[in-house]
Amino acid sequence: MxxxxxxxxxxxxxxxxxxxxxxxxxxxxxxxxxxxxxxxxxxxxxxxxxxxxxxxxxxxxxxxxxxxxxxxxxxxxxxxxxxxxxxxxDMRTHKVNITLPQFLITKIDEKVNAHKSLYKSRSNYLAQLAMADLA
Structure with missing residues (x-):
């Protein structure tokens, strides 16, 4: 534009x-x-x-x-x-399909569940990591 x-x-x-x-x-x-x-x-x-x-x-x-x-x-x-x-x-959310090993998904879920005050969901956890890395 x-x-x-x-x-x-x-x-x-x-x-x-x-x-x-x-x-x-x-x-x-x-x-x-x-x-x-x-x-x-x-x-x-x-x-x-x-x-x-x-x-x-x-x-x-x-x-x-x-x-x-x-x-x-x-x-x-x-x-x-x-x-x-x-x-x-554009800050609208978009659903994406990613492939990760089950072991990694389990570890991510454990981290999210242990830190509910920091992470709302698996997607939120991954988004926060990506934003921190890209900043």
Whole structure:
């Protein structure tokens, strides 16, 4: 999904360039070099959207670009777009079929049963391990 970013270029070498996200409430970051604007924009959007997904909040979708062009808040800005893969912020659960040795399944179940306050189920245990490993 393409998201527009408005870049307010600084004429002062000591002041960073502002990167504004019109479709993200209070969305802004900055970069020292314009060549870094896409990287900084992606880092901001990834962190922000991950937080929204973890909190169960909806991910904002891009609005009609003409709406942003007509907004005087963005007068004097340069425009660019970043491509965002929204599927990685989809926190809905999906059933998957995995194959594990019976011995391992038994050990996992023993661990889950012994630590009910930590793990809700076998799936929850495996998801927590995966999240910790991928973090």
């Amino acid at each position: 393409l998201y527009p970013i408005a870049v307010l270029k600084s004429n002062d070498d000591k002041v960073a360039h502002a990167i504004l996200f019109p479709d993200v409430q209070n969305g802004a970051t900055c970069c020292d070099e314009l060549s870094d604007m896409h990287q900084m924009a992606h880092e901001f959007i990834d962190l922000h959207f991950e937080g929204l997904a973890e909190d169960g909040e909806p991910i904002p979708l891009p609005q009609d670009f003409n709406k942003h062009l007509a907004n005087p808040e963005y007068d004097g800005c340069m425009w660019a777009w970043i491509d965002v893969d929204l599927s990685k912020y």
